[in-house]
Amino acid sequence: MKDTDCVWLLRWALPQLDMRWPGFRKVRGQTCKRVERRLRELGLAGAGDYRDYLRDNPDEWRVLDDLCRITISRFCRDRGVFELLGREVLPELARRAEERGRPVPRCWCAGCASGEEPYSLALLWRFMDGVPGLECRIIATDSDPAMLARAGRACYPPSSLRELPEPWREAAFTQEADLFCLRPELRAMVEFRCQDIRHSQPDGTFQLILCRNLVFTYYDAVLQRKMLTRLADRLDSGGILVIGIHEHLPEPAADFEALRPHLKIYRKAAHTRTGP
Numbered sequence: 001m002k003d004t005d006c007v008w009l010l011r012w013a014l015p016q017l018d019m020r021w022p023g024f025r026k027v028r029g030q031t032c033k034r035v036e037r038r039l040r041e042l043g044l045a046g047a048g049d050y051r052d053y054l055r056d057n058p059d060e061w062r063v064l065d066d067l068c069r070i071t072i073s074r075f076c077r078d079r080g081v082f083e084l085l086g087r088e089v090l091p092e093l094a095r096r097a098e099e100r101g102r103p104v105p106r107c108w109c110a111g112c113a114s115g116e117e118p119y120s121l122a123l124l125w126r127f128m129d130g131v132p133g134l135e136c137r138i139i140a141t142d143s144d145p146a147m148l149a150r151a152g153r154a155c156y157p158p159s160s161l162r163e164l165p166e167p168w169r170e171a172a173f174t175q176e177a178d179l180f181c182l183r184p185e186l187r188a189m190v191e192f193r194c195q196d197i198r199h200s201q202p203d204g205t206f207q208l209i210l211c212r213n214l215v216f217t218y219y220d221a222v223l224q225r226k227m228l229t230r231l232a233d234r235l236d237s238g239g240i241l242v243i244g245i246h247e248h249l250p251e252p253a254a255d256f257e258a259l260r261p262h263l264k265i266y267r268k269a270a271h272t273r274t275g276p
C-alpha cells in the first residue's frame, strides 16, 4: 500500500475511532505496516477495499483500533522530565507519605508500553536519596497484551536504554546476549495490568500519574477532555500529573497548575474537579 493511500485511509477512519490524524502523522509507519499486513490476511487489494470492508463489517473497527496502537517508548524518555521527578517530585512524595503516616505512595503509569516508563520510575525511586525503607507502589497499565508480556520479561536492546544514566545501567541490569535485563528486585516494584484506559482505570487514588504519549497525542478533543476528568478523579489533591513533552492539556484544565510548563508536569489543585 502506498503511503498516500494509508494517509487517506487513516484520515477517514481515525475520527470514527475518536482519534486524531495529527497525532499519527509522524509515526504512521507503524500503523500503516500493520494495516498492510491486515489487507494481506483479508485478501484485499488496497485502502479503498479496506474502507468498504469496514463499512460492511462493523466488528473490523475493533481490529483497526488495535492496529492504531503506537508502542514507541524508552527508559527515561525526555530525560529532563525524569531528572525533575527524581530531584523534586519523588522526594516530596516520600516526605509527604512519611508525614501522613501513609507508608506506600502510589504511582500509575497509563500506557506503559513494554515497561520502560514504570521501570524508570522504579529506578528513580531506588537510586534517589529517599526515605530509607520506604517503598512505593507502581501500577502500570496498557491495553496491548504483547507489550505487557515484554514488560514482564524486562529485557531490552541498548537503544531503549540510551537516555538512562550509565551508572544505573550498570547497577540495575545484567547483560544477556544483546539484551539488558532488569534485576528481579527492580522488576518486583511494578505491577502490570491489562486495561484499556478508555474503559477502566486502576482502583484507588494516586499521588503521581504518568500519562505520556497516549491520550493527549492520539485521541480527539472530546475524548481527551473525558480522559482528563478520569485522570483527575484518580489523583489525590496536590497529586502530580505528567503528560508527554509535546502534548497539551485540553481546556478547561483550571484544576491543574503547571509546575514546570516546558516539562509538562502539573499539580492538581486541592478539592476541585475538571469537568462533569
Ligand SMILES: C[S@@+](CC[C@H](N)C(=O)[O-])C[C@H]1O[C@@H](n2cnc3c(N)ncnc32)[C@H](O)[C@@H]1O
Residues within 6 Å of the ligand: 069, 070, 071, 072, 073, 074, 077, 110, 111, 112, 113, 114, 117, 141, 142, 143, 144, 147, 195, 196, 197, 198, 211, 212, 213, 214, 244
Ligand atoms: C507511544 S506509547 C507511550 C509509552 C510511554 N508512556 C512513553 O511515553 O514512552 C503508547 C502506549 O499506550 C498503549 N495504549 C494505546 N491505547 C491504549 C489504551 N486505550 N489503553 C491503554 N493503553 C493504550 C500502547 O499499547 C502503547 O504501549
